[in-house]
Amino acid sequence: MHDEHPLAQDLGFLLSRASGVFAKTASEALSPLGLRVRSYSVLAFASEVETGVTQRRLAELMGLDPSQVVALVDELEGNGLVRRVTDPNDRRSKLVSATSEGTRVRSEGGRRIAEAQSGIMADVKPETQVELNALLRQLVFPDE
């Protein structure tokens, strides 16, 4: 085992690079749908719950500044993929939910991404993939 790279041990560096590999693949897979990776993520969260998700929660889930969520939802709403309604229980919040068209596009996007990325982890044992998934989830969402 050689480690000529000084950053080969640097987990942050490796995560960033690995993330880039996936992001690039996903980006190309989504491009025909007119979606970016970010937009797709928002759409996916908005598709999950019938009643919708607040933008505050979206920012939290995605690790974004709330102001970025505004722009993302603006765009998706403009394309008719999500709707944004004031939460009747708290009129400060807006509930973002997918339209039927949004739900359809989200599914299509999910399929495309899965297909495009299927090769990346092909050499990795399934149980290792499961372990990796659990590890990252614990790291990203420690409270859940």
Next chain:
Amino acid sequence: MHDEHPLAQDLGFLLSRASGVFAKTASEALSPLGLRVRSYSVLAFASEVETGVTQRRLAELMGLDPSQVVALVDELEGNGLVRRVTDPNDRRSKLVSATSEGTRVRSEGGRRIAEAQSGIMADVKPETQVELNALLRQLVFPDE
């Protein structure tokens, strides 16, 4: 085990978020040195080999467009942390190498990052960390 998040299974999403956690930590750790994460990475690679690294190679290692490397090296050179000399064997290439000051700053940066990130993986078994490292390396540098 509940997975309320639609993207909880999405490895690309998790990698991106995890990468963000590390990047933010590293960024704060490096800020007192006047370095960004990217600059530090370039400096680290430039510190590794006495003779220096070509910018082409830097772009490849870091997954960047060559034009981004130009700006990064410009900045580091301006701060006296690296030097850039024409490769005598191929006058198209520039060899980037760390100055003595650059080597010192790189060490200091490495220490700061390690300290700042020590807590993040504290709950993860050492052998799992090793496995994760190997997995990501294989994914990012499949040919090495």
Next chain:
DNA sequence: TAACATTGATTGATATCGTCAATTATTGAC
């Protein structure tokens, strides 16, 4: 050797992303 394609570095343009400060509307607490 002269013509041509390729490569490495560079510049510039454009779109996206990250971070912060400030504002407005609404809610909660005292």
Next chain:
DNA sequence: GTCAATAATTGACGATATCAATCAATGTTA
């Protein structure tokens, strides 16, 4: 009823990603 806290929004600015075009040097080939 006043005041602090919260959710969304806008605007600004620097950082990042991507791409096209240029220039100098090298490699290829007729």
